[in-house]
Amino acid sequence: MAQLSYVSGSVGLITLQNPPVNVLSAATRQGIMESMKKALNDPKVKSVVICGQNGVFCAGADIKEFGPNISGPSIVPLIYDIEVANKPVVAAIEGSALGGGLELALTCHYRIAHSKTRLGLPEVTLGLLPGAGGTQLLPRLIGIPASLELITTGRHITAAEALQLGLVDHVTQSDTVDSAVKFALSVEGEPLDSRRISKRPCPHLPDLDAVFEAVMQKVRQKFYGAIAPIACVQAVRAAATLPFSEGMKREQQLMSTLFTSGQARALQYSFFAQRAVGRWSMPSGASWNTSKARPVHRAAVLGLGTMGRGITVALAQAGVSVVAVEIQEKQLNEAREHVYATLERGAQQSGVSPSCANITYSHDIQAVADVDLVIEAVLEDLSLKEKVFQQLSAICKPGTLLCSNTSSLDLNCLASQTKNPELVVGMHFFAPAHVMKLLEVVYGSKSSPEAVATAMQLGKKMGKISVAVGNCRGFVGNRMLKPYIEQSYFLLEEGATPELVDKALEEFGFPMGVFRMSDLSGLDVGWRVRKEDGLAEPVGTSGQITRLRGGRRYSPLGDILCEHGRFGQKTGLGWYQYGRPGGRVAKSDPWVFNLLEEYRARLGLTARPIDQQEVLERCLYSLINEGLCILEEGFASSPEDIDVIYVFGYGWPKHRGGPMFYASMVGLATVLERLDHYYRSNPDVPSLKPCKLLRQLVASGSPPVHKWKEITKKIQNRL
Numbered sequence: 001m002a003q004l005s006y007v008s009g010s011v012g013l014i015t016l017q018n019p020p021v022n023v024l025s026a027a028t029r030q031g032i033m034e035s036m037k038k039a040l041n042d043p044k045v046k047s048v049v050i051c052g053q054n055g056v057f058c059a060g061a062d063i064k065e066f067g068p069n070i071s072g073p074s075i076v077p078l079i080y081d082i083e084v085a086n087k088p089v090v091a092a093i094e095g096s097a098l099g100g101g102l103e104l105a106l107t108c109h110y111r112i113a114h115s116k117t118r119l120g121l122p123e124v125t126l127g128l129l130p131g132a133g134g135t136q137l138l139p140r141l142i143g144i145p146a147s148l149e150l151i152t153t154g155r156h157i158t159a160a161e162a163l164q165l166g167l168v169d170h171v172t173q174s175d176t177v178d179s180a181v182k183f184a185l186s187v188e189g190e191p192l193d194s195r196r197i198s199k200r201p202c203p204h205l206p207d208l209d210a211v212f213e214a215v216m217q218k219v220r221q222k223f224y225g226a227i228a229p230i231a232c233v234q235a236v237r238a239a240a241t242l243p244f245s246e247g248m249k250r251e252q253q254l255m256s257t258l259f260t261s262g263q264a265r266a267l268q269y270s271f272f273a274q275r276a277v278g279r280w281s282m283p284s285g286a287s288w289n290t291s292k293a294r295p296v297h298r299a300a301v302l303g304l305g306t307m308g309r310g311i312t313v314a315l316a317q318a319g320v321s322v323v324a325v326e327i328q329e330k331q332l333n334e335a336r337e338h339v340y341a342t343l344e345r346g347a348q349q350s351g352v353s354p355s356c357a358n359i360t361y362s363h364d365i366q367a368v369a370d371v372d373l374v375i376e377a378v379l380e381d382l383s384l385k386e387k388v389f390q391q392l393s394a395i396c397k398p399g400t401l402l403c404s405n406t407s408s409l410d411l412n413c414l415a416s417q418t419k420n421p422e423l424v425v426g427m428h429f430f431a432p433a434h435v436m437k438l439l440e441v442v443y444g445s446k447s448s449p450e451a452v453a454t455a456m457q458l459g460k461k462m463g464k465i466s467v468a469v470g471n472c473r474g475f476v477g478n479r480m481l482k483p484y485i486e487q488s489y490f491l492l493e494e495g496a497t498p499e500l501v502d503k504a505l506e507e508f509g510f511p512m513g514v515f516r517m518s519d520l521s522g523l524d525v526g527w528r529v530r531k532e533d534g535l536a537e538p539v540g541t542s543g544q545i546t547r548l549r550g551g552r553r554y555s556p557l558g559d560i561l562c563e564h565g566r567f568g569q570k571t572g573l574g575w576y577q578y579g580r581p582g583g584r585v586a587k588s589d590p591w592v593f594n595l596l597e598e599y600r601a602r603l604g605l606t607a608r609p610i611d612q613q614e615v616l617e618r619c620l621y622s623l624i625n626e627g628l629c630i631l632e633e634g635f636a637s638s639p640e641d642i643d644v645i646y647v648f649g650y651g652w653p654k655h656r657g658g659p660m661f662y663a664s665m666v667g668l669a670t671v672l673e674r675l676d677h678y679y680r681s682n683p684d685v686p687s688l689k690p691c692k693l694l695r696q697l698v699a700s701g702s703p704p705v706h707k708w709k710e711i712t713k714k715i716q717n718r719l
């Protein structure tokens with residue numbers, strides 16, 4: 001796991017050997033410790049270089065080992081041993097130096113990095129802090145403000161930025177190990193005291209209290225409810241105010257609290273879930289093992305409204321050449337300007353030149369004839385989309401993949417309009433499409449595994465976290481949103497206000513409660529769908545209100561708002577008031593309170609006190625129940641798929657893992673008991689009826705999320 005070899009006569013070269021990314025597993029830590037001891041005791045060795053095999057230095061601790069029974073040599077004494085060494089130790093950094101990997105490099109006396117290396121302390125994203133001395137060493141090396149920024153965000157930086165910050169001593173474009181060995185030879189025998197970071201004082205900061213207060217405030221606001229960023233600030237403060245050994249004790253104290261926290265478990269679960277969704281599978285068993293993605297060099301985007309523009313930007317940024325088609329001249333011109341400005345802004349932020357040269361614009365659908373893949377993003381209208389798919393099927397060269405960005409229409413209907421339904425898949429992006437990380441790749445009943453593989457691969461190239469899902473109404477994310485929104489309306493009928501419901505959800509950790517979110521996305525969107533489904537009927541001022549439609553409880557409150565022209569932020573009025581159309585600051589609206597009072601009076605409903613717990617239970621448990629139904633029906637292949645969709649597409653707080661993980665933390669038996677309770681008092685609300693899978697999981701002793709597959713498979717096989 002770590003090997004000592006001898007090079008250039010006097011250099012001991014320690015190579016970390018733990019593929020794929022040389023994590024510091026127990027065996028690797030043991031290997032480093034033994035190799036270091038051997039090198040330091042060998043009189044022939046005058047200097048040491050530490051590197052990682054296969055072009056990766058080290059991705060830090062092995063997250064899989066985290067838990068109450070962590071074994072092997074501790075990482076902290078190991079790093080002390082390196083720093084006190086009486087021979088120069090040089091880190092040869094390439095690929096990644098992250099977390100414990102960067103801490104290992106910080107204990108070396110010199111750091112040489114390849115220009116393509118990424119460095120960082122991402123522990124905060126795992127619910128931890130850099131607990132192998134990182135919070136004490138980094139501020140001593142690069143100062144407090146820069147350390148606070150890196151440690152509280154977990155941001156990865158380039159070698160160039162690391163050099164600028166003083167984090168590395170030298171950046172090379174050539175062979176890193178060769179450069180480090182040459183460097184080691186050049187410093188053999190030189191005094192080392194000034195190179196030991198722990199011996200340095202932390203750079204003085206005159207307004208220390210004010211700096212820490214401001215950062216703490218920012219962190220509390222930005223990472224609402226998360227405990228790790230706060231502990232990170234506290235640990236860096238220890239570096240600024242305490243001697244090194246005392247600071248290390250404080251770091252360990254804070255780390256041990258985080259290490260066993262539910263938030264750390266959730267975030268570490270999420271780390272692996274993000275990677276697991278990439279290993280997609282379809283109910284037929286198709287996966288990467290059986291299907292190969294086709295290369296996509298040239299893609300078309302059809303419809304340059306809100307979504308088409310974002311998709312064009314994301315494709316161009318991924319280096320794909322784009323044909324962008326829009327029928328309306330005005331929209332086309334606006335889109336061209338918008339895409340250009342967004343790419344320019346992105347280029348300025350990333351320092352990479354913009355990719356505008358890759359895009360051609362047209363108002364003629366014939367322009368898509370020679371592309372490898374089309375993403376359709378025209379209006380959400382089935383007959384329009386059907387016509388577009390007929391045209392695409394006739395125009396495109398054989399083998400072109402036809403993708404739809406529809407958020408709710410049946411993919412099979414679109415596929416049936418084409419000559420090759422196996423080439424049709426959904427690519428459901430989220431707004432704004434060039435920013436949001438999530439992509440649902442939707443397979444219809446005839447989609448070929450190759451088509452799914454190609455969409456998944458393209459999503460990855462575009463920097464998305466792609467999740468393959470089945471073709472049910474609303475797919476996974478929007479389908480689960482339906483009972484969540486429905487419950488929020490029922491709560492209003494029973495006595496809650498939009499403010500009360502939103503406060504409960506925002507304190508849970510959502511960036512926006514359900515009503516503020518609905519105002520932002522536009523209330524008319526759901527209204528249109530409800531009208532198409534025959535649910536929304538005009539109420540008028542004297543009309544009868546029926547709260548039972550199709551045998552189910554129904555709340556027309558959302559429809560009533562729309563009948564008054566209140567579509568949310570875009571009209572300046574929705575569940576809140578915004579001052580003007582397009583306004584962003586939500587203020588309570590007495591009109592809404594009056595409406596609710598009149599509505600309840602008209603229907604003979606008595607408002608009762610509703611607490612935050614009930615809001616959370618009814619909104620979240622009904623959403624969780626729907627997620628479990630989706631799993632039961634096989635439209636998602638694992639709970640990880642659902643959790644990743646909610647964290648990256650719907651603002652589910654990261655430190656709560658996702659709805660499925662959260663349900664397992666709360667206790668599946670508790671979720672079942674509460675759903676049973678609410679369903680008993682609302683037998684006309686089917687989404688509160690606990691699904692079969694939930695009952696089965698509880699009956700099987702509520703296994704952890706990673707074991708659910710054993711039970712879902714059995715249920716799915718029986719379907």
Ligand SMILES: CCCCCCCCCCCCCC(=O)CC(=O)SCCNC(=O)CCNC(=O)[C@H](O)C(C)(C)COP(=O)(O)OP(=O)(O)OC[C@H]1O[C@@H](n2cnc3c(N)ncnc32)[C@H](O)[C@@H]1OP(=O)(O)O
Pocket residue numbers: 020021023059060061062063064067068069075096098099100101103122123126128130131132255256259260272275276
């Ligand atoms: C009981 C009470 C005790 C209380 C006291 C406790 C004290 C404990 C002290 C411990 C102090 C330890 C401090 C420390 O060192 C903390 C850390 O280092 S935490 C880890 C920080 N590192 C990271 O977050 C890096 C994570 N990795 C990445 O960002 C990417 O993998 C990377 C950029 C390196 C490479 O990306 P890419 O090429 O895209 O590959 P993948 O992401 O697909 O990864 C490939 C493969 O490797 C797995 N993997 C990656 N990193 C890790 C890791 N750190 N641990 C385990 N496994 C890792 C990844 O899952 C992939 O495998 P799959 O099988 O495909 O999933």
Ligand SMILES: NC(=O)C1=CN([C@@H]2O[C@H](COP(=O)(O)OP(=O)(O)OC[C@H]3O[C@@H](n4cnc5c(N)ncnc54)[C@H](O)[C@@H]3O)[C@@H](O)[C@H]2O)C=CC1
Pocket residue numbers: 302303304305306307308325326327328331365377378379380381384388405406407408428429430431
């Ligand atoms: N807006 C959102 O937040 C999201 C929307 N979606 C889906 O994306 C699709 C597009 O939605 P938006 O961008 O919001 O709509 P939009 O109304 O902003 O844009 C649609 C564009 O398509 C153009 N168009 C219509 N027919 C066309 C044709 N035959 N050829 C070329 N262009 C044509 C229109 O002129 C318009 O510019 C819909 O299916 C929607 O459900 C999916 C995820 C999120």
